[in-house]
Amino acid sequence: MTIPNHITLEALARLPIAEIVALPSEELARLQKDADEALRKARAMVAWLDSALLMKYAERAKAARLDAGKDFGATRFADGEVTIVAELPKRVDWDQHELGQLVERIKGEGDDPREYVEVSLKVSERKYTSWPLHIRKLFEPARTVRAGAQSFSLILNKEGVQ
Numbered sequence: 705m706t707i708p709n710h711i712t713l714e715a716l717a718r719l720p721i722a723e724i725v726a727l728p729s730e731e732l733a734r735l736q737k738d739a740d741e742a743l744r745k746a747r748a749m750v751a752w753l754d755s756a757l758l759m760k761y762a763e764r765a766k767a768a769r770l771d772a773g774k775d776f777g778a779t780r781f782a783d784g785e786v787t788i789v790a791e792l793p794k795r796v797d798w799d800q801h802e803l804g805q806l807v808e809r810i811k812g813e814g815d816d817p818r819e820y821v822e823v824s825l826k827v828s829e830r831k832y833t834s835w836p837l838h839i840r841k842l843f844e845p846a847r848t849v850r851a852g853a854q855s856f857s858l859i860l861n862k863e864g865v866q
Contacts, residue, residue: 713738733860765790 716724716735724732761783768779769792776794780787803821810817817823832840832847 711735713742730860736857761788761790764788765792 711719711727711731713735716739727735764781764783765779765788768781768790769775769777772779776792778789778791780789782788807817807821807823810820827843827847832843835843
């Protein structure tokens with residue numbers, strides 16, 4: 705029986721970063737693939753368990769929330785020796801067109817709409833890059849470009865390079 709000379713994810717978690725950096729790229733690629741697979745499996749397991757908990761406790765949580773006189777938020781109830789905390793967050797969406805009309809109405813009445821609403825202006829980067837140069841130049845002082853988080857995907861050559 706041969707013992708593979710590969711680092712496990714459990715062992716990786718105990719290695720100092722400097723030792724991980726020194727690993728061959730093939731080993732890093734294998735570890736990245738293993739970690740991605742483990743994460744995919746863990747997410748699937750969490751989703752599966754969350755579904756079971758929803759089926760088991762949804763009605764009790766609804767009843768507890770009703771007893772507390774609330775539609776959203778946290779509620780607590782017991783199941784044997786376990787306290788269940790059921791969270792039902794409130795999600796509010798606002799109709800942007802309707803809000804725009806209300807902002808204009810408030811302005812028209814002489815009030816400052818910023819006292820009532822938060823106004824956020826955005827420019828699509830795709831649209832910006834397609835604009836004529838003279839229009840882009842007008843917007844440049846209001847534009848800041850920052851780098852996002854860099855990521856790396858390691859693909860072993862035998863898996864095929866694209």
